[in-house]
Amino acid sequence: MITKRIIPCLDVKDGRVVKGVNFLGLADVSSPIKLAEYYSKSGADELVFYDITASSDGRALFTDILTEVARTIFIPLTVGGGINTIDDFDRVLKCGADKVSVNSGAIKNPELIREAAMKYGNQCVVISVDIKRVNGEFRVFAKGGREDTGMEAISWIKKCVSLGAGEVVVNSIDTDGVKKGFDVEMLRAVCDAVNVPVIASGGAGCVDDFIDLFKKIPTIDAGLAASVFHFGEIEIKDLKKELAKNDITVRL
Amino acid sequence: MIAIIDYGVGNLFSLRSSLDMIGAAAKVTSDPDEIKKCGKIILPGVGAFADAIAKLRESGLDKVIKEEVARGKAIFGICLGMQMLFEKSYEYGEHKGLGFLKGSVVPMEKYISNDLKIPHIGWNALHIKRDHPIFKYIKENDCVYFVHSYFATDCDDSLLATAEYGKELTAAVAYKNVAGMQFHPEKSGEVGLKILKAFCEWEVEK
Numbered sequence: 001m002i003t004k005r006i007i008p009c010l011d012v013k014d015g016r017v018v019k020g021v022n023f024l025g026l027a028d029v030s031s032p033i034k035l036a037e038y039y040s041k042s043g044a045d046e047l048v049f050y051d052i053t054a055s056s057d058g059r060a061l062f063t064d065i066l067t068e069v070a071r072t073i074f075i076p077l078t079v080g081g082g083i084n085t086i087d088d089f090d091r092v093l094k095c096g097a098d099k100v101s102v103n104s105g106a107i108k109n110p111e112l113i114r115e116a117a118m119k120y121g122n123q124c125v126v127i128s129v130d131i132k133r134v135n136g137e138f139r140v141f142a143k144g145g146r147e148d149t150g151m152e153a154i155s156w157i158k159k160c161v162s163l164g165a166g167e168v169v170v171n172s173i174d175t176d177g178v179k180k181g182f183d184v185e186m187l188r189a190v191c192d193a194v195n196v197p198v199i200a201s202g203g204a205g206c207v208d209d210f211i212d213l214f215k216k217i218p219t220i221d222a223g224l225a226a227s228v229f230h231f232g233e234i235e236i237k238d239l240k241k242e243l244a245k246n247d248i249t250v251r252l
Numbered sequence: 253m254i255a256i257i258d259y260g261v262g263n264l265f266s267l268r269s270s271l272d273m274i275g276a277a278a279k280v281t282s283d284p285d286e287i288k289k290c291g292k293i294i295l296p297g298v299g300a301f302a303d304a305i306a307k308l309r310e311s312g313l314d315k316v317i318k319e320e321v322a323r324g325k326a327i328f329g330i331c332l333g334m335q336m337l338f339e340k341s342y343e344y345g346e347h348k349g350l351g352f353l354k355g356s357v358v359p360m361e362k363y364i365s366n367d368l369k370i371p372h373i374g375w376n377a378l379h380i381k382r383d384h385p386i387f388k389y390i391k392e393n394d395c396v397y398f399v400h401s402y403f404a405t406d407c408d409d410s411l412l413a414t415a416e417y418g419k420e421l422t423a424a425v426a427y428k429n430v431a432g433m434q435f436h437p438e439k440s441g442e443v444g445l446k447i448l449k450a451f452c453e454w455e456v457e458k
Binding site for chain 1: 272273372373397398404
């Protein structure tokens, strides 16, 4: 049986992990390499790195760090942030990334998905979508959730998958940061609409939220979170043990 | 020294790094003389079968590999590299493989129920069918990382391990000096590194 994946997400700016990180026993907690090692040893099934750097200097630093992470960690790595062209795909894949996540870049130019899927395969192209309810409809937001694109989310995701996206990350803006659980209603709507892996993001606050997610939506593939892992509120090892106790198949 | 065959397909960074990590001497090469000098061969691969086998033939590396395998050199195919070890593949048509192993590669969609997602992507448990030196450091139910839409079938002679995904899919094969894994050991954490280490230490019986 394929296992449900637990994925910590690291936001990296100018070579450092942003968002306060307070692990015990880790001296340099903002080092992406040390955090990646820590997560890999704790049983993370995959790592996602978002490059939120604005300058090109910072971007070069990010690729150096990615290379270093890929040299030390042997689990799948996904990279997102500032991916607008095939050259961007090329740049991060050469550093050892396995998948590339596109968001605003695909909204601006949906053909980017097709082009990338043709060149690197569907499995390499992840569409990440920030979704918020507006007037009772799931709406796609761009630019880190600041701009309403006016597009209906489910049809946008279907379009991305038909263009070649091999995986979907659903970030619910409505539940993000609230720590009251994943957006089950929204995630179920996406899972019902597509036949590629769907990764839930936004809202995880405790272990039960993950159990709830996988129980309520058997077709969901993975749960992604950042701060609850970074702050040590949830230890991935403990989380996976609890999931296993609840008959959810995980890699222990 | 292990030769990682470079024929212009896929990203060899992680594979190279994982061999560095376990302290194995390896070089990424497309030079026939280098390949002949190396003690073992790793055949990687991602993408489409027809493309990959065509590239291997265009470069003439298929002949080099066949000669070396005939001389008894150990070869390890990974993912599409494993699929190419077989007689043929039915990925978009019918294509001849290297033919080291009996069996063929077929699309998953014809064999598993359609509520399962394709590609088969993620961590899945290995079910080991028989002992083999390549598995000496791992055990039943260890999880490894898969990404594939096609799988090898009719390969009873070489079958080493399967993974359950709607049906038992071929996960690992070995026959004489030829071995292959459908999953990515270079992306399978500690378990993957242990498999690569065991391959490096594998002494093929003459």
